[in-house]
Amino acid sequence: MTRLVGTELRRFFARRTVRGLLAFALGLVAFINVVQFARAGTTPATAPQSVTFSNPGSEPVSPFVTSEPQDRRPKVGGTFEGTIRGVNMALVVLAFVAGATLLAADYGASLGTQLIFEPRRVRLFAAKWLAAGIGAALLTLAVLTAAGAAQWVISAARGSTAGVDAAWLGHRAVDELRGAGACALAAMLALAVSAFTRRTVGTVAALFGALIAVRFLLAVSWGRTVVRLSPTNALWGVAYGRFESKNVDFFGGLHTMAGAWFLTLVWAAATLVAGAWWFTRQEIR
Amino acid sequence: MGAAITVEGLRKEYSSRHGKVVALGGLDLTVPVGGVFGFLGANGAGKTTAIRAIVGHLRPSGGTVSVLDHEVPGQLAKVIDRVGALVEQPAFFPSFTGERNLELLARSRGFPLRRVDEVLHTVNLSERADSRFSTYSLGMRQRLGVAAVLLKDPELLILDEPANGLDPPGILEMRTLLRRLGAEGRTVFVSSHILSEVEQTADRLGIIAHGRAVATGTVREFLAGGVSRVRVRVAGGADATDAARQVLQAAGYPSTSAPDAHDDPDGALVVELAIERADEVTRALAQHDLWVRELSPIERTLEDAFLAATAEPEAGGQ
C-alpha cells in the first residue's frame, strides 16, 4: 500500500495540471510580494515607531491592504496571518482541481492499464485518495511557506519584521497546517467525487454548483441547515479559519473550528466510501 | 496445473439507446498453457468484450472466468503479476512520456526500474522513450502497450489485436516476438480479425462469432478441416481411376472423385486418410495393378475453415 501511495504521489506531481497550479500559486505569491515591494519603495516611509505592529492580538489584515493607509511598508509579523487566510482560499480551489484531475483525467487514459497492475480497486482508489491529500497538503505548505519567506524578505528589506518570534512562528505553523489540512481534504473530496463524474470539469462544476446552491439556500429558512451541513461550507470554514463575516451569515450557523473539521472529515469519509464503492463497480475502458 | 484461461458461459449485454446489444452470448473457451492461442473473429464478434471480462475490466452479465486457475475478478489480484494484458487501445496518460508511463506501472508493483529500459528496447521504442505518449503514432502506442505487457515478464500474455496500426515490418516483428514468447513456454492469447496473421503465429485457434465460440482446435486441425485427406492419382486414365476408387472403398478407405476432376482428363481421387498412412493406399492399389502417379495431402486454407465455422448455424439452444 505504501508503494502504491508513493506511485500515486509521483503521478500527482508529474501531472502538468498540478505543476501548472503550483506555478500559478507561486507566481501569484511572487506577484503580490513584488507589488508590495515596489509600493513600499515608491512610498516614503512614515515614522518608524508607527510601523511597529502595536496590537498583534487584533484582527489581522488582508494581505492586499496594508494596515495603515499612510504606511505601505511590508510588515510580515502583522500581515502574514491574513496572507495565509487569503492565499488558502485560492489554494483550496486549486487543490480541489488537482485532486479531481488525479483520478478524472485518467478515465479513458491510463486507468485500464493501471488496473492490470493493481486490480484491487479499493486499494487503488484509496491510494489515489491518500496521494491526492498528501500531495495537496505538501503543495500548500510549500506555497504558504514561500509566501511567508517572501514577505519576510521584503519586510526585512523595506519594512519591518517586528513581531516575528518563536511564538509567532508557532502560530503561523499551526495556520499553515490548518491550510494544508483544508487543501488535503479538498483534494480528497474532489478525487472521490471524480469517481462519479469521471471528468475534471464535471467535478469542478459540482463544486461551483454547490457554492451557488449555498448562496440560494441561505435565503430560505430550511436551507440554512443544509448549508450548515454542506461539505463546501465546512471546508471553507477550515480553510478560512474563522466564522464571522461582515455581510452575511455565510456559514449558515456553523461557528466552531472543531465543528468545521468534524463535518469536513465526515464528508471526506462518506465520499471516500461512496466513491470507492462506485469505483469497484465501474466498467473501465 | 490446469488451463491458462477458462471461460464458461460468459455473457455480456450492453444496453444502448437502441436496446440491448448482446456482445457475448454464452462464450466457452479454454486456453491451454503454453504456445500461442489465436482468438479469431470478425469486427464486433466480441473479442474485446471477452478480453475485458478476462482481465476484470467489466462486469459480465453471466458466466465465469478464471485465469491461471484463479477466479476473476475475485482472485485476480493473486495472479496478476503473472499476467500481462493489452486491451484494445493501449491505455496510457497522454502528457507523460512513454518511459514515465511505464515507470509508474513498474513502481506500483515494485518491479525493478531497469525493466523499463529493457522492455522499451525489446519493442524498439528506446529512441522515443522521452517523447510524450500523445505524440506517438498508432504503431508506437501499440509497441508501448506491448512493452507494458512485457514489463511483468508474464507467463500469460493477453493481447487484443496487437498488430493494429503496425506497418509491415512492425507486423513481422510482432509476429516474431509472439512466436518467440510462445516458444519460451509462455501462453500467448492473441486476438485478431486477420486470418493470415493468426495462421502465421498461432498453434491453436478459437473462433468467435456473434459472441459465441464456434470452433476451437490446433491450426493443423483447422487446415485439415478436421479430417485428413489425400489426393490420389493413378496411371491409366479414367477407367483406372474408377477401378482405383472401387478398390479403395472395398479396402475400407472412403474415396470419392476429386470435385475438380473435370479439369483433369485422367481424374483424381480424394481419400480420407492421413498422409502418414499413404503407404496403405499405394499397397492396396499396387495389389490390383493400379499404379500411383501422385499422392499429396489436401490442405484447406484457414479461410475456408473460418468461413465454414462462422457460416454454420449457431450450435446449441438459446
Ligand SMILES: Nc1ncnc2c1ncn2[C@@H]1O[C@H](COP(=O)(O)OP(=O)(O)O)[C@@H](O)[C@H]1O
Ligand atoms: N460499451 C459498449 N456499449 C455498447 N455496445 C458495445 C460496447 N462495447 C462493445 N459493444 C458491442 O458489443 C459487440 C462486441 O464488441 P467487441 O467486443 O468490441 O468486438 P470485437 O473486439 O470482436 O471487434 C459489438 O456489437 C459492439 O458494438
Ligand SMILES: [Mg+2]
Ligand atoms: Mg476489438
